[in-house]
Amino acid sequence: MPDIFADYSEFYDLLYEDKPYPDEARFIADLLNRYADPAGSVRTVLDLACGTGRHCFELEAMGYQVAGSDISAPMIARAQAAAAARASQATFYNHSFQEAAKIGKRFDAVISMFSAIDYLTGHHDLTTALENVSQLLPPGGLFVFDYWNGNAVINNYSPVRELRKRRGNLEVHRTSTTRLDLVEQIAEVNFQFRCLVAGQSEHEFREQHRVRYFFFREIETYLELGGFDLIHRGTFMAEDFSPTSWNIAVVARKRAT
Ligand SMILES: C[S@@+](CC[C@H](N)C(=O)[O-])C[C@H]1O[C@@H](n2cnc3c(N)ncnc32)[C@H](O)[C@@H]1O
Incomplete structure (x- = not known):
């Protein structure tokens, strides 16, 4: 896996x-x-x-x-x-x-x-x-x-969210884009990460998390x-x-x- x-x-x-x-x-x-x-x-x-x-x-x-x-x-x-x-x-x-x-x-x-x-x-x-x-x-x-909780996810999920964090001269920007599969009860969350050191883009990567709501x-x-x-x-x-x-x-x- x-x-x-x-x-x-x-x-x-x-x-x-x-x-x-x-x-x-x-x-x-x-x-x-x-x-x-x-x-x-x-x-x-x-x-x-x-x-x-x-x-x-x-x-x-x-x-x-x-x-x-x-x-x-x-x-x-x-x-x-x-x-x-x-x-x-x-x-x-x-x-x-x-x-x-x-x-x-x-x-x-x-x-x-x-x-x-x-x-x-x-x-x-x-x-x-x-x-x-x-x-x-x-x-x-x-x-x-x-x-x-499915009752909340279906009604209140955010299709796009942004999170920015900083520690010293490191900055991490995370954009999460979520799509729901209403049959499989899966939230497919696509994360895009951008890491900057002293303001310069150093590293980018993506991850996909598939999570089930119940x-x-x-x-x-x-x-x-x-x-x-x-x-x-x-x-x-x-x-x-x-x-x-x-x-x-x-x-x-x-x-x-
Ligand atoms: C959202 S994080 C929560 C981590 C921790 N419980 C916390 O509260 O910070 C989800 C965690 O689940 C782990 N995980 C995902 N699938 C798993 C599995 N099948 N068995 C064990 N751990 C798993 C991930 O590696 C990750 O560390």
Whole structure:
């Protein structure tokens, strides 16, 4: 499978420097505390599709023992470098969702954030991923994730978006052009990157990300068939629930049998 984050990884943390990872980690920890049985019993957390490990480091700072895994070797290399720089005990693995059980351990909870499950565009990819998540959890273990809500994507997606970031004399300009496939439920996001050093264009590249959006009943059905009970759904980073929010947070519990 080609690594669509290969070039992107170099600029990932710069592009998302304003993403509130500490607040998101608190939101995740609140869900883990609330739904763990007994309450507050989650100690070990695996972050699947962890990217550069930002949620892992925030959760570790809150006292969790953390590990991360991602399909992209360059993203994992960045997570490992960040771990070394901050003397983190986090362990990182280079496994996809579909092969994550190769990690060979169980965790109290598995998380997958920033709508990473949306990259599982095919039915088989998603069911295989859920089988793997299940093998990584004990009965009663929690799976926390967020995803793009079809109700919002169809009505509110932006066909073209621009993002510009600067660090020192490096500037990154990203143009995202999105097209929806309403039959396959896929948003095809075409990124065009332009990197400038001291105002001079140095490097340009393109990446295409195909991400799936889901409707509520689909998530419920996939979890049900994968041996999970859906125990919470809400607007990501909010207390309330709106059926038209873009990002939906889910907590699922692995069934005992
Ligand atoms: C939007 S990023 C989110 C990264 C991280 N969770 C965060 O919040 O910053 C999506 C991540 O999913 C990873 N990814 C895509 N497909 C994957 C797969 N099949 N298995 C594991 N990781 C995957 C990408 O390499 C990328 O790091």
